[in-house]
Amino acid sequence: MQKILLSYFLLASVAGVAQDFRWQQRVEYTMSVKLDVTTHRVLGDQRLVYYNNSPDTLTKVYYHLFFNAFQPGSMMDVRSRTIADPDGRVTDRISKLKDDEIGYQKVMSLNQDGKAATYTVHGTVLEVVLPRPIMPNTKTVLNMKFEAQVPVQIRRSGRHNREGVDYSMTQWYPRLCEYDFQGWHAYQYVAREFHGVWGDFDVKITLDPRYVVAGTGVLQNPQQIGHGYEKPGTKVTRPAGDLTWHFIARDVIDFAWAADPDYAHDRVQVPDGPEVHLFYLKKEKTMDTWKKMQPIAVHVFRFLNERFGRYPFDTYSIIQGGDGGMEYPMCTLILGDGSLDGVSGTMAHEVAHSWYQMALASNEALYPWMDEGYTSFASEEALANPDDKFPHRGAYESYFALVNSGLQEPISQHADHYTTNRAYGRAAYSMGEVFLEQLKYIVGEEAFYAGMKRYYNTWKMKHPEPNDFIRIMEKVSGMQLHWYLRYWVNTTKRIDYAIGQVSAQENNTLVDLHRIGEFPMPVEVVVTYRDGRQELYYVPTNETLANKPASGSVKRMDATPWPWVNPTYTLLINGKLADIESLEIDPTQRMADINRKNNAFRAGSQKPYQDPTRK
Numbered sequence: 193m194q195k196i197l198l199s200y201f202l203l204a205s206v207a208g209v210a211q212d213f214r215w216q217q218r219v220e221y222t223m224s225v226k227l228d229v230t231t232h233r234v235l236g237d238q239r240l241v242y243y244n245n246s247p248d249t250l251t252k253v254y255y256h257l258f259f260n261a262f263q264p265g266s267m268m269d270v271r272s273r274t275i276a277d278p279d280g281r282v283t284d285r286i287s288k289l290k291d292d293e294i295g296y297q298k299v300m301s302l303n304q305d306g307k308a309a310t311y312t313v314h315g316t317v318l319e320v321v322l323p324r325p326i327m328p329n330t331k332t333v334l335n336m337k338f339e340a341q342v343p344v345q346i347r348r349s350g351r352h353n354r355e356g357v358d359y360s361m362t363q364w365y366p367r368l369c370e371y372d373f374q375g376w377h378a379y380q381y382v383a384r385e386f387h388g389v390w391g392d393f394d395v396k397i398t399l400d401p402r403y404v405v406a407g408t409g410v411l412q413n414p415q416q417i418g419h420g421y422e423k424p425g426t427k428v429t430r431p432a433g434d435l436t437w438h439f440i441a442r443d444v445i446d447f448a449w450a451a452d453p454d455y456a457h458d459r460v461q462v463p464d465g466p467e468v469h470l471f472y473l474k475k476e477k478t479m480d481t482w483k484k485m486q487p488i489a490v491h492v493f494r495f496l497n498e499r500f501g502r503y504p505f506d507t508y509s510i511i512q513g514g515d516g517g518m519e520y521p522m523c524t525l526i527l528g529d530g531s532l533d534g535v536s537g538t539m540a541h542e543v544a545h546s547w548y549q550m551a552l553a554s555n556e557a558l559y560p561w562m563d564e565g566y567t568s569f570a571s572e573e574a575l576a577n578p579d580d581k582f583p584h585r586g587a588y589e590s591y592f593a594l595v596n597s598g599l600q601e602p603i604s605q606h607a608d609h610y611t612t613n614r615a616y617g618r619a620a621y622s623m624g625e626v627f628l629e630q631l632k633y634i635v636g637e638e639a640f641y642a643g644m645k646r647y648y649n650t651w652k653m654k655h656p657e658p659n660d661f662i663r664i665m666e667k668v669s670g671m672q673l674h675w676y677l678r679y680w681v682n683t684t685k686r687i688d689y690a691i692g693q694v695s696a697q698e699n700n701t702l703v704d705l706h707r708i709g710e711f712p713m714p715v716e717v718v719v720t721y722r723d724g725r726q727e728l729y730y731v732p733t734n735e736t737l738a739n740k741p742a743s744g745s746v747k748r749m750d751a752t753p754w755p756w757v758n759p760t761y762t763l764l765i766n767g768k769l770a771d772i773e774s775l776e777i778d779p780t781q782r783m784a785d786i787n788r789k790n791n792a793f794r795a796g797s798q799k800p801y802q803d804p805t806r807k
């Protein structure tokens with residue numbers, strides 16, 4: 193008996209371990225770099241402590257060498273010159289870079305725990321054969337000396353862009369690739385998304401003292417630096433010669449910075465939130481825009497803190513980088529010139545990335561919709577007029593346009609591998625945003641926002657997967673939801689419901705509903721009677737196994753679930769046909785129904801949808 197019990201417990205504990213695959217690797221970077229502002233070259237010393245928390249023995253490691261993308265003939269160059277709809281900022285510009293304009297990252301030496309490692313450069317990826325394998329649950333120290341040339345800015349990183357910012361130092365150091373339960377994520381850089389290892393950064397940057405540096409982390413020596421970092425009203429004691437800026441950032445996945453001698457530096461405190469630093473070029477119009485943007489930035493932080501969970505760091509920097517907008521831990525680089533609306537919109541989007549990428553660091557190459565889509569969702573809500581009940585309208589329109597374009601691909605596609613930039617953009621940004629708004633329609637508003645907070649609090653400083661998100665939503669709603677994730681993410685199946693025959697049956701009305709698209713959804717039909725009364729008939733799909741709670745002022749009637757295999761459904765309305773003014777499927781338009789022309793019935797006027805298979 194005892195023996196039997198013992199083996200039972202052993203089995204149970206083994207099964208438990210088998211499920212526990214959510215280890216994550218960890219890095220501690222200590223870097224000293226010197227930027228020569230006449231040659232645009234960086235000399236760097238990198239000490240990397242790498243914790244192998246995986247159950248695997250690692251005989252190799254991989255690094256990203258992003259600057260190598262900015263060379264004629266690189267994969268980014270070829271991709272941009274051969275894709276049907278290239279990014280207008282890139283086009284063939286890489287192919288025209290001269291030797292002193294290209295970017296590169298060269299490894300000068302690399303050793304592991306004092307022993308030289310052998311390495312090979314493959315474009316933007318460095319493959320390192322380790323002299324000693326890294327055993328599970330051990331750490332190793334990798335020391336590298338590197339030299340880099342900062343490219344003329346093509347996209348994101350680089351120097352001397354069209355807005356006049358001297359250095360946008362993003363993707364600027366050899367960065368260890370992430371290794372997780374899916375293996376190595378050593379992607380060639382072709383201008384899209386990133387994935388990084390969680391850890392700490394201790395970075396010392398030495399350059400000409402006229403330059404103002406802004407970036408990730410907290411400056412450790414503000415009284416030596418000045419440039420607006422010092423405690424207000426205190427004296428700055430600067431050493432002679434070049435200045436060394438010392439930043440520390442903890443629990444981040446990357447480190448970015450920018451430098452320019454003409455940066456203005458403002459600071460504003462978010463109540464119960466971070467101190468926000470703003471860096472922008474001292475041009476009249478830019479200064480005016482960036483001053484006016486300050487209260488908007490404060491509002492965005494307060495709104496996102498309240499709705500989606502607390503921002504996890506004490507500081508944040510909004511930096512004019514002069515090219516589009518890109519999110520980094522504790523900072524963003526955005527364009528600086530442009531209208532207040534334009535710059536603020538970009539700022540709000542990049543700030544929202546502090547939640548959906550810098551805290552919830554999903555693999556954005558594999559799941560760009562969890563990064564760009566969730567971010568767009570949050571920033572649209574943060575910037576919406578409080579009277580606007582549907583700030584996600586634009587995302588739906590964008591999705592419908594994608595469907596009509598014929599370019600749609602499943603959003604489970606790897607970000608780099610979409611056939612067109614357009615399909616990628618609309619999939620990542622618009623379909624990601626619609627995914628959430630439509631989920632809100634399925635589970636109800638209360639469960640949805642509770643789920644968004646629980647997701648944040650459960651998964652921040654980790655790398656959540658799509659299933660982790662939907663599991664949280666299942667827990668808060670009590671509904672089965674993986675069908676929704678699969679249809680929206682893995683397929684290009686569409687939603688299209690229609691109202692068919694409407695007929696009288698004594699004191700009741702029968703409404704034929706048709707599922708024309710293959711994508712099943714819970715359906716809401718709003719009945720408006722001639723006396724102005726309204727009722728909402730809720731037809732759940734049987735896949736959810738539960739109904740969402742009723743809400744709102746319109747009386748809700750719960751119909752029996754619609755089995756997803758059935759193309760039609762007959763809805764019984766407890767009211768006379770003669771009393772009905774109109775019927776409409778989902779008048780809130782939260783369901784991404786690709787044909788809304790067949791969603792309504794108006795007494796006496798409309799021709800109902802005829803099912804071609806039931807002549």
Ligand SMILES: [Zn+2]
Nearest residue numbers: 541545564567
């Ligand atoms: Zn974004």
